[in-house]
Amino acid sequence: MDGPSMTRDLIVSSTPQETKVALLEDGVVSELFIEREARRGIVGNIYKGRVTRVLPGMQSAFVDLGLERDAFLHADDVFEELPENLLTPEEQAPPRPATATLP
DSSP: OOSOOOOEEEEEEEOSSEEEEEEEETTEEEEEEEEEGGGOOOTTOOOOOEEEEEEGGGTEEEEEOSSSSOEEEEGGGTOSSOOSOSSOHHHHSOOOOOOOOOO
């Protein structure tokens, strides 16, 4: 053993208005995080949503997450390397009207 091991404790205090988290190393606060309701963000969180509108020209969509407004999602936020075109050749081609020959 190379020396005494460090003890780590995580202390959490949560109310509807704010959440406080402190990391204690050997009984001393080494990190402190405070999140207040008024400043609570959603960036970086994972949500389940429903696409409400697709903007192919902007390679983006609006997604209903159950919040006050729909979220904006760009293809760059989903794909690390964006393919040349997200649509398959069948999806790119406009639909052709059906033709029928009469006897």
